[in-house]
Amino acid sequence: MNPLHLLPPERAHQLTLWALRHGLGPRQRFHHPALRTTLLGRELPCPIGLAAGAEKRGEALLGWSRLGFGMVEAGTVTPHPRPGNPSPRLWRVGKGGVVNWMGLPGAGIAPFVANLQAFHHQPERQQLLLGASIAAPDEEDAALTRLAAACAPWVDYLTLNASCPNLAHACTTDPTASARQQLAAAVAGADGVPVLLKLGPSRDVEAIARMVGGAMAAGAAGIVATNTLPWERRELADGLAFDWPQHHHNPVGGYSGPALLAISRFMVTQCRQRLGSGVPIIGVGGVQSGADAVSLLDAGADAIQLYSGLIYRGAGLLREIADALIVQGE
Numbered sequence: 662m663n664p665l666h667l668l669p670p671e672r673a674h675q676l677t678l679w680a681l682r683h684g685l686g687p688r689q690r691f692h693h694p695a696l697r698t699t700l701l702g703r704e705l706p707c708p709i710g711l712a713a714g715a716e717k718r719g720e721a722l723l724g725w726s727r728l729g730f731g732m733v734e735a736g737t738v739t740p741h742p743r744p745g746n747p748s749p750r751l752w753r754v755g756k757g758g759v760v761n762w763m764g765l766p767g768a769g770i771a772p773f774v775a776n777l778q779a780f781h782h783q784p785e786r787q788q789l790l791l792g793a794s795i796a797a798p799d800e801e802d803a804a805l806t807r808l809a810a811a812c813a814p815w816v817d818y819l820t821l822n823a824s825c826p827n828l829a830h831a832c833t834t835d836p837t838a839s840a841r842q843q844l845a846a847a848v849a850g851a852d853g854v855p856v857l858l859k860l861g862p863s864r865d866v867e868a869i870a871r872m873v874g875g876a877m878a879a880g881a882a883g884i885v886a887t888n889t890l891p892w893e894r895r896e897l898a899d900g901l902a903f904d905w906p907q908h909h910h911n912p913v914g915g916y917s918g919p920a921l922l923a924i925s926r927f928m929v930t931q932c933r934q935r936l937g938s939g940v941p942i943i944g945v946g947g948v949q950s951g952a953d954a955v956s957l958l959d960a961g962a963d964a965i966q967l968y969s970g971l972i973y974r975g976a977g978l979l980r981e982i983a984d985a986l987i988v989q990g991e
């Protein structure tokens with residue numbers, strides 16, 4: 662058992678961040694021709710990324726890059742500090758699963774940008790595809806333009822997180838129109854830095870087609886699929902055998918973990934069919950083994966991201982994925 666799992670989940674994550682900030686994490690680098698990837702015009706040592714939410718403040722970027730990630734999506738950052746939802750708001754569930762109801766807590770844009778700037782001159786920065794995930798809940802779309810403008814000089818890409826299930830407005834019946842407006846606002850501030858749209862989980866072929874088409878029309882440079890699975894859409898996943906966490910007797914949060922893989926694979930396949938080759942797609946959701954990563958790349962993703970797999974498997978998961986990709990490339 663991972664000794665960190667003796668701690669409550671959020672505490673364990675804080676301790677991990679502290680260790681990474683202080684240079685205490687494991688160090689590994691994957692150098693093999695079969696791993697090299699070109700994404701968004703950059704050469705990456707490997708297509709293995711850290712999903713948004715693990716590095717919300719951009720405070721341990723050096724540590725994450727030394728763990729062997731080829732890509733890190735920092736954030737989601739919001740314009741102003743936010744406390745997020747009341748604790749408890751993060752649960753380990755079932756086999757390899759997590760439900761988070763964090764609600765985008767964070768310190769706001771100023772310390773985030775300061776952290777990006779501090780990392781900018783480190784040699785490790787050159788080895789990493791660095792993204793910033795942005796959202797401006799309860800604010801005008803112009804706030805997204807300002808957020809994008811503040812992050813753009815320091816990152817290789819931006820992702821609009823318009824699919825966080827832990828915000829009151831996020832589960833509207835037609836997210837497409839608002840996401841499109843938000844995208845246009847982010848693109849307006851991005852100064853040419855590519856803006857990707859992160860989608861929520863869906864198995865509705867038409868809805869995915871609408872979202873992807875709308876995203877491209879609004880200036881998106883690519884797609885990240887998928888965000889966590891909210892309780893309301895739990896029937897999309899097979900095998901969710903746990904009691905869903907509740908707050909005041911209401912199920913809360915979004916699920917990450919193995920049961921998401923079939924959905925993310927489906928979405929990546931659909932997005933690739935719609936977009937053809939050449940438009941970047943980052944696959945995320947349920948990658949907890951080398952075979953999982955291979956299957957998501959085979960479905961059409963250019964790179965994968967992970968979060969819950971790291972909680973259960975630690976840095977050894979990156980080594981396993983790298984080995985699987987090398988074997989596949991031979």
Ligand SMILES: Cc1cc2nc3c(=O)[nH]c(=O)nc-3n(C[C@H](O)[C@H](O)[C@H](O)COP(=O)(O)O)c2cc1C
Nearest residue numbers: 712713714737761822888917918946947967968969
């Ligand atoms: C604790 C936690 C916090 C998260 N926060 C964010 C976030 O701020 N922004 C975002 O786009 N996704 C966030 N996510 C979703 C992940 O980026 C990812 O889409 C999801 O966990 C599925 O991948 P996984 O199965 O590899 O964990 C979060 C996930 C977890 C577990």
